Amino acid sequence: MVIILKPIGRVHSPFKNKQDIDSEKFASSTDFDPIEGELEIDDEFSEGLTDLEDFSHVIVIFGFHKSEGFKLLVTPPYDNTPRGVFATRSPHRPNPIGMTILKIIERKHNILHVSGMDMIEGTPILDIKPYTHRDQKEEIEIGWLKDKKTGVGS
Amino acid sequence: MVIILKPIGRVHSPFKNKQDIDSEKFASSTDFDPIEGELEIDDEFSEGLTDLEDFSHVIVIFGFHKSEGFKLLVTPPYDNTPRGVFATRSPHRPNPIGMTILKIIERKHNILHVSGMDMIEGTPILDIKPYTHRDQKEEIEIGWLKDKKTGVGS
Numbered sequence: 015m016v017i018i019l020k021p022i023g024r025v026h027s028p029f030k031n032k033q034d035i036d037s038e039k040f041a042s043s044t045d046f047d048p049i050e051g052e053l054e055i056d057d058e059f060s061e062g063l064t065d066l067e068d069f070s071h072v073i074v075i076f077g078f079h080k081s082e083g084f085k086l087l088v089t090p091p092y093d094n095t096p097r098g099v100f101a102t103r104s105p106h107r108p109n110p111i112g113m114t115i116l117k118i119i120e121r122k123h124n125i126l127h128v129s130g131m132d133m134i135e136g137t138p139i140l141d142i143k144p145y146t147h148r149d150q151k152e153e154i155e156i157g158w159l160k161d162k163k164t165g166v167g168s
Numbered sequence: 169m170v171i172i173l174k175p176i177g178r179v180h181s182p183f184k185n186k187q188d189i190d191s192e193k194f195a196s197s198t199d200f201d202p203i204e205g206e207l208e209i210d211d212e213f214s215e216g217l218t219d220l221e222d223f224s225h226v227i228v229i230f231g232f233h234k235s236e237g238f239k240l241l242v243t244p245p246y247d248n249t250p251r252g253v254f255a256t257r258s259p260h261r262p263n264p265i266g267m268t269i270l271k272i273i274e275r276k277h278n279i280l281h282v283s284g285m286d287m288i289e290g291t292p293i294l295d296i297k298p299y300t301h302r303d304q305k306e307e308i309e310i311g312w313l314k315d316k317k318t319g320v321g322s
Contacts, residue, residue: 015174015175015292016172016173016174017172017173017174017175017231017264017265017292017294018170018171018172018173019170019171019172019173019263019265020169020170020171020262020263021169021171022262022263043300043301043302046302055254059240059254059262061240061241061252062240062241062252062253062254062262063252063254063255064240064241064250064251064252064255065251065252065255065311065312066252066254066255066311067311068255068309068311068312069255069308069309069310069311070305070307070308070309070310071305071308073267075229075263075265075267077171086213086215086216086218087215087216087218096218097218097219098215098216098217098218098219098220099216100209100213100216100217100220100295100296100297100298101217101218101219101220101222101223101298102297102298103297103298103300107295108174108176108213108216108295109173109174109176109229109294109295110171111171111173111229111294111295113227113229113267113297115302115303115305117305138169138171140171140263140265141254141261141262141263141265142254143254143256143257143267144254144255144256144257144310144311144313145305145308146197146257146308146310146313147197147308147310148197148200148269149269149303149305150304150305150306150308151224151225151269151271151299151303151304152304153224154223154224154225154299154300154301154304155222155223155224156223156224156298156300156301157219157220157221157222157223157298158219158222159298159300
């Protein structure tokens, strides 16, 4: 069984390639907050964005299109112990899909202007969902990330 | 361009089919919290779960395998106004993929015992990620859901 997905749009970002995202500069959980960008949705799906601008945050499911291959154990930045890939946000995963939560600044037709951008230019967008109270988990434990400078996990 | 994904495992749930999830009974954002289930990851990917049991919550990306077709405007339960599909959590989406956040109870080898289960038996799992501080958004606006009994949005 396979699942075949077709991008519904693409990301516009100040990060033109992977090397532009310096893991030292974007180590803590709020470092991406001021970074702005755009989600450009194909015209054929544009009507599906109706009402989205009334939410403050959006969940974006995207493809790690520059990621090739994966390992089940990865050694993250700021760590020297191999961790299970599903306990990290590494782009090198069995299914190279990512998830991020962005703040909506405004919508103009098929373009969502957002902040919190942590994807690179041209990233294929697979789905967009509203962030709701069910996605807020208040008391959390973050395993191996606990003693790290980063709260990001990639 | 298409993205081809292969499930890494499957869901075991007390909900055997879609009709078992009564939208009246599971309307508010915490109604699924006590529902338990299992994420069974294929043996070939099992090592990738290492360290995950030290996190309290896990993000699951999955396929809406019982969903056929989509509409760009949908009328959600508890609403009588058509909304853009990307402003809902409807399973009938251009790319039929879902995202949910579950609480980890324990891990036994390739099985994650979880609570918060809102998927149906046999749901294909595409990816698992740790829930971290970056995924916690504190002050949020929830658009059309604001005046609804449900905080879920599906």
